Amino acid sequence: MPTRTLARAALVGAGALTLLGSLTATASAGSPTAGTAVVASTAGQGSAHVLAAPYAVEPYETVNIRKGPARSYDKVGSVVANQPRGAYCWTHGETISDHGYTNDVWVQLVEGYVSAVYLKGNEYGDLPASATC
Numbered sequence: 001m002p003t004r005t006l007a008r009a010a011l012v013g014a015g016a017l018t019l020l021g022s023l024t025a026t027a028s029a030g031s032p033t034a035g036t037a038v039v040a041s042t043a044g045q046g047s048a049h050v051l052a053a054p055y056a057v058e059p060y061e062t063v064n065i066r067k068g069p070a071r072s073y074d075k076v077g078s079v080v081a082n083q084p085r086g087a088y089c090w091t092h093g094e095t096i097s098d099h100g101y102t103n104d105v106w107v108q109l110v111e112g113y114v115s116a117v118y119l120k121g122n123e124y125g126d127l128p129a130s131a132t133c
Helices: 002-028
Strands: 038-040 050-051 055-057 063-065 077-078 086-100 101-109 114-116
Touching: 086 114
Parallel strands: none
Antiparallel strands: 038 050, 055 086, 063 077, 063 114, 086 101, 101 114
8 A cells, every 4th residue: 555545544544533532522511412423322232333313312311212202112222311312303292201290202312212201401302392303
């Protein structure tokens, strides 16, 4: 491999690591801004990976992820308390009541849906009111 190509590959690799580091810092800050990338652990795999989504949400307790916005949908996984996840939008679904909160808002994550009752922030899990599915 010529020296020029090797140097270019090293710069690209270093740039990717720098970008990954800044994405990790953004995710850990919990900033729900457009373009946020969230670092999350895949259940059962134990390794971190970047999930690209426009928003970040964080549950205050472990919560089930479902295929749709109701408990009648199959469970596809769970999110551990305080673990940020990428989110796309929110929608109305089954009304959930727990810990003195009641609402019918479900947030669509990369993996499925979670009730906003279990998410930190406002009634939309800190997504903008305009971020409907």
